[in-house]
Amino acid sequence: NGSNTTVASGGTGMGLMALIAAHERQYVPRDEIKDRIIKILSFLETCPRPHGAWAHWYNAETGQIQPFSADDDGGDLVETSFVAQALIALKNYFSGQDSKSVRIREKADMLWKSIEWDWYRQGGQQVLYWHWSPNVGFKMNMKIKGWNECLITYIMAASSPTHPITESVYTQ
Secondary structure (H helix, E strand, O other): OOOOOEEEHHHHHHHHHHHHHHHHHOOOOHHHHHHHHHHHHHHHHHOOOHHHOOOOEEEOOOOOEOOOEOOEOOEEHHHHHHHHHHHHHHHHHOOOOOHHHHHHHHHHHHHHHOOOHHHHHOOOOOOOEOEEEOOOEOOOOOEOOOOOOOHHHHHHHHHOOOOOOOHHHHHO
16 A cells, blocks of 8 residues: 555464464574564554454554555454464464463464454344444445355354354355
């Protein structure tokens, strides 16, 4: 978007996955990678998250939601699913007992479990909705559907240990 201060939540999820590969291959000292992951998780922890979902964009300096468009200033469930994948991978990859690995696991687990996937059904419908904003609600009214980037959202939502969708939402 031309801003040097924009953080894309989906891109952050992909970046966290890349840091696992960097750690495994020792591209830089492993402790530095763990420090960077903890810094990113701490940032994600402080961002406003409507019903546990991250917005599409955040301002890196303030941590506040940076609207993607006029009515897209709230939670973005598809982008959130990319972060969720990374959180699960981090939680499972960093299995050591050192304090940084433990901290990564604890933060990743807490963040993953706080996503309210089931709430994004817009009143209990048999489908997930892409966006919700505290300012405009479900105004965008975009159902998540298709065999593209959307499928992972349903997989993440169905596998949630705290806020899962029902089997019927997944299969429909």
